[in-house]
Amino acid sequence: MKRVYVNEEWCLGCHLCEYNCAFANSNEDDMILACKDKSLDARITIEDRDDGVHFAVNCRECKDPLCLKSCIAGAIFRDGDMIRIDKDRCVLCYSCIMACPYGALRPTKEKVMGKCELCTDNGRKTPACVEGCPNKAIVFEER
C-alpha cells in the first residue's frame, strides 16, 4: 500500500504540511479561515533537531497496530491496509496515545481521537501534505 514517507534530507522544516493538513481536514474553503489564529488541527507533526534535521511524523498505518490493540472501545479498526477510527465509538480515553510508538494520534476539535487517514476521509486523491510540500520531501509511495 502507498504510504506517506518523509525524506528527512530534503525536509526544510517549514511546517507547511501541518497547515495543509489542518486545512484539508477543516471543512473550510479558505486556508486563512482554517488556520489563522487557530490551534492547528493537524495530523502530521514536524520535528526539528538541533543539528538542522527536520522531518514529519504521521500515522504509519502499522501492520501490527498497537493503537488498535489498546483501544478500549473497539473504535480503532482495520479497513484493508488502513487503520481507521470510528468517531461514534471513540470515548477519547487516550489509550491509543498511550500505545502508539510514533506519537501519531491526537484529539481533534470534535473531541474524538484523530490521526492521518491519508486524506481518504476528506475526499482527496493525494494527501494534502504531499501535494503541498515545497521541496517534495514528503512522498506518497509504496516501499
Next chain:
Amino acid sequence: MEYVIIGNSYAALGCINGIRSVDKTSHITMITKEHYPSYARPVISYVLCGKAKEENIYLRPQEFYEENNITVLTDSEVVQINPEAHLLKLSNGNDVSYDKLLIATGSSPFIPPMKGLENVKDKFSFMTLDDMKSVEKAVNKKKNVLIIGAGLIGLKAAEGLLERVKSITVVDLAPRVLPSILDEEASKIVQKELEDKGIKFHLGCSASEFKENSAILTTNEEISFDVLILAVGVRPNIKLAKDAGIECGRGIIVDDMSRTSSPDIYAAGDVCEQKELTLKENRIIAIIPNATLQGETAGVNMAGEEKHFTNPVAMNAIGFFGSHIITAGTYTGEAEVISDESFYKKFFIKDDKLKGFILMGRAVDRAGIYTAVVRNETSLSSIDWNTLKEKPSLAAFALKERKSMLAKEV
C-alpha cells in the same frame, strides 16, 4: 481442530484473531457466563454519563461470529475442566470437548466481609454490563451514592454517575486515590480535580458497619446513602484452573507463549500472571493491551504456529472529566520529576533504562513514544534522553532508528 475459549472479553477476541491468522476455518466455541458476546467492559462508565451509546458497546457485530465459524454460548458457566479427557463440564450438565483451550475468565469483584452489609438493599459492583444496567435502574437525581474504593473502577463509576445522582462520596482505606497507579503528588492532583467537580472523599478509613441506608466509618462518621457501589478490588478467577491441577500463583501462571502448566491449555488476560518486563518477576497485568496481546499469542500457538510475547508491562490511560493521565511500567529506580502548573511528569530510571512513568496534563501528548522506550528496553545512553524527557519526539533517536521507524513499512 476444535478450539474453545472460556471468556468473552479482550483476551478472547485477541485469541480469535490469533487463531484466524493461522487457521481460517476450524470451529471455535466461546463460552461466557454473561448474557452478551464480546463488549467493551470499561466503556460502561461512558454509557452511564452519556458519552457512549449502549448499542456501540459490542466489540463485534453478530455477523462476525457467524462469518468466523464461532459458536457463542452465553449464559453458560464452565464448572469443571478435565485436562486428560479434554472435556469441559457446564453448569447446565452439558459437556464441551476441545483440542485446544484458552482460559480467559478474567477477574471478579472482591468483597471483604463487612459488618451489616446484608442490610443494604441497593448494593452493586461495577464491572459488567449487567452491573451497569442495575446501577442505572437504581439511581436518579435524588439519590446519594456511596462508593467503597478509590481505585480505577470506583472512580470511573463516580465519573459516570456524577451528573445522574444527587451526591457521590468515595471511601477508601488507602490514604489517597488510585494508590496502585499513581504517586502521592499525582494522587493529590486527581483528588483535587474530582473534589472540584463535587465528589466527596473520606480516605484512610473504612466502613466499620453498614445499616440499610448508612455507613459508619472507622472515624466514627456516619454517611447516609441510597445506593452503595463496592469497588474494593478484584481477584482473578482461577478456581477452575486450580481445580484442574493447573499451576497458579495469584493468577494462572503462563509463559511467553501463553501456555499454562497443562498441555493444550492456555490462559490470557486478567486471570493470568506472566513475567513482567521491568521487574522480571511474575505479575498479573490486568490491562486491555496485555489481554489482547496474550490472547493473540495464545491463539497463534493454539493453531500450531509459534509466537512469543516477551515484553508485558502495565500501562494505563486514565481520564476524568476531560483531563488525562498516562502511566506505564513500574516505579522502580531513580525518580525524576519535571513539572509546572500545566503538567506533571515523573520518570523512573534504573540501569540505563526507563522503567516507568507518570504523565499528567499536557504531558500526555505523544506518550506512546515513552511507552515504547519502556517496552523496547531502549538503552537511554543510545538516545538523546535529555531531549526526550523534556518532550516526546522521535528526533531524540539516531538516524538509523529514525529510518527504521519512518522510512519503511512498519
